[in-house]
Amino acid sequence: MRAKQGTAGALVGVCAALVLLAAVPAKGFAGEMKLEAQLVWGTDDSKPPEGKDYKPVEAAIQKKIKDLPLKWKNYFEVKRTEFKIAPAAATKIPISEKCSLTVQSHNDSVVEVSWIGKGREVLKRTQSLSKGEILILGGNAPNATAYLMVLRRIE
Amino acid sequence: MAAFEELVARHRDKIYARAYSMMRNEEEAVDLSQEAWVKAWQRLRQFQGDSSFGTWMTRIVINLCLDQLRKHKRQRTESIEAMSEESGGVERQMPVVTTNPTAGLERSELRQRIDRALGLLSHEHRTVLVLHEFEELEYKEIAKVMGCSIGTVMSRLFYARRKMAALLSDVKKENWK
Amino acid sequence: MIEYQKQLLVQSYLDGELPQAQAHEVAEWLARDNEAMGLLNELRQTRAAVTGFEEALPLPESREFYWSKIQRQIEREEAPGASAPRVPWHARLRRFLVPVTGVALAALLFLVGNRENSSGPPDTTTETALEDSGAFTYHDSSAGVTLVWLSYPADEVADNDDSLD
Numbered sequence: 001m002r003a004k005q006g007t008a009g010a011l012v013g014v015c016a017a018l019v020l021l022a023a024v025p026a027k028g029f030a031g032e033m034k035l036e037a038q039l040v041w042g043t044d045d046s047k048p049p050e051g052k053d054y055k056p057v058e059a060a061i062q063k064k065i066k067d068l069p070l071k072w073k074n075y076f077e078v079k080r081t082e083f084k085i086a087p088a089a090a091t092k093i094p095i096s097e098k099c100s101l102t103v104q105s106h107n108d109s110v111v112e113v114s115w116i117g118k119g120r121e122v123l124k125r126t127q128s129l130s131k132g133e134i135l136i137l138g139g140n141a142p143n144a145t146a147y148l149m150v151l152r153r154i155e
Numbered sequence: 156m157a158a159f160e161e162l163v164a165r166h167r168d169k170i171y172a173r174a175y176s177m178m179r180n181e182e183e184a185v186d187l188s189q190e191a192w193v194k195a196w197q198r199l200r201q202f203q204g205d206s207s208f209g210t211w212m213t214r215i216v217i218n219l220c221l222d223q224l225r226k227h228k229r230q231r232t233e234s235i236e237a238m239s240e241e242s243g244g245v246e247r248q249m250p251v252v253t254t255n256p257t258a259g260l261e262r263s264e265l266r267q268r269i270d271r272a273l274g275l276l277s278h279e280h281r282t283v284l285v286l287h288e289f290e291e292l293e294y295k296e297i298a299k300v301m302g303c304s305i306g307t308v309m310s311r312l313f314y315a316r317r318k319m320a321a322l323l324s325d326v327k328k329e330n331w332k
Numbered sequence: 333m334i335e336y337q338k339q340l341l342v343q344s345y346l347d348g349e350l351p352q353a354q355a356h357e358v359a360e361w362l363a364r365d366n367e368a369m370g371l372l373n374e375l376r377q378t379r380a381a382v383t384g385f386e387e388a389l390p391l392p393e394s395r396e397f398y399w400s401k402i403q404r405q406i407e408r409e410e411a412p413g414a415s416a417p418r419v420p421w422h423a424r425l426r427r428f429l430v431p432v433t434g435v436a437l438a439a440l441l442f443l444v445g446n447r448e449n450s451s452g453p454p455d456t457t458t459e460t461a462l463e464d465s466g467a468f469t470y471h472d473s474s475a476g477v478t479l480v481w482l483s484y485p486a487d488e489v490a491d492n493d494d495s496l497d
Contacts, residue, residue: 125480133476138479167395181392185392189405193406269381294344294347309343313339317378319378320377320378
């Protein structure tokens with residue numbers, strides 16, 4: 001009988017300790033996540049279209065894209081925007097009249113990216129994205145060119 | 156059970172071959188083909204004899220393979236060849252292979268080349284090829300099984316065949332426009 | 333170079349997928365057009381080569397071993413009570429603990445649940461896509477790059493490429 005009481009007491013103690021540990025605040029969010037979205041145009045032409053002053057993509061992005069098995073010779077930066085996402089809040093980034101991206105963070109390192117086209121969610125991807133890493137959503141565009149939406153984590 | 160064992164013995168190579176053609180992995184093909192046999196045992200009463208038993212069995216294993224490939228799809232990384240299939244539209248510009256791609260090849264060498272070529276296709280293209288050439292399904296049946304449009308079936312099948320022809324005849328990629 | 337849709341027509345003709353009248357028209361066209369006929373021959377030869385391939389794929393296991401695994405699985409699934417789960421260890425433990433530590437467990441679950449809710453979905457890679465989006469993924473962990481390639485929408489993004497604020 002004494003042995004059984006001792007065992008029960010030990011188990012109560014373990015449970016109490018677990019409760020106390022659980023009461024310690026979780027690590028949770030360190031703060032906002034800073035990201036950058038670049039719309040990039042892929043083409044075999046050496047220059048951007050007439051009237052557009054697109055610059056070639058920066059060297060770091062160029063290198064990463066060139067390592068991918070994509071066939072286009074040149075990549076131009078169409079637009080770039082930096083934005084922050086607060087924990088558990090979604091940020092919408094318009095790409096064109098009919099397309100947008102929605103980005104949300106789930107914790108320190110995981111992002112959820114939704115690609116909305118013509119009012120429908122075409123793709124939703126959840127993955128970890130550490131500083132310096134990039135996620136590219138791309139596809140064919142008219143006249144045998146391509147579009148790439150390059151999402152990079154800055155901080 | 157003895158009679159069922161006999162059925163397994165008679166059809167096992169074909170069922171395994173179908174699973175391997177789709178999965179391109181021996182272990183997975185063995186597992187899925189065995190799973191297909193277990194399912195067949197459970198559904199034996201549903202087999203009405205309106206198609207041959209072999210056809211019925213291959214449909215079971217194909218469905219299991221497709222389910223498995225869909226699970227893979229969530230986190231799959233594509234081969235570089237698969238990437239170029241989708242981003243290039245290259246099959247439209249490939250030169251026609253004018254010599255018979257199999258001429259002069261020993262049977263064993265031809266089998267090796269076909270095996271290698273099948274392995275280089277993406278799973279979508281390989282599945283369409285398997286369903287059409289091995290399973291002899293019509294375009295609309297393939298579209299239903301794969302959950303895509305008939306147009307998609309046609310273009311995937313076309314790509315798969317043209318790529319197979321090029322690989323079998325050793326046409327270098329640089330020759331493609 | 334034959335137009336792509338016509339190339340597909342050659343394939344449909346080969347596969348017997350065309351209505352009779354259209355098949356007849358295509359046959360006449362093929363008789364006049366060497367390039368189209370060349371394509372038909374290539375597709376036909378490839379089909380012939382591939383069709384016989386599967387016959388030569390034997391199972392890489394002995395008959396007895398292969399069958400024994402199937403048999404065991406069938407017997408396992410048919411065994412009476414085979415699907416009845418054993419009482420898990422935590423249920424047995426709970427039965428002992430509940431009278432003494434019920435409040436502690438409830439508090440623990442409440443606090444853990446709160447923390448889980450604020451973290452959102454688990455930290456795993458997931459992807460969902462429209463059936464016709466043709467999405468597939470290429471990942472290079474050493475370079476820190478993930479590419480998701482979509483065949484949809486092909487003609488939407490370039491419409492208004494100045495709208496990124």
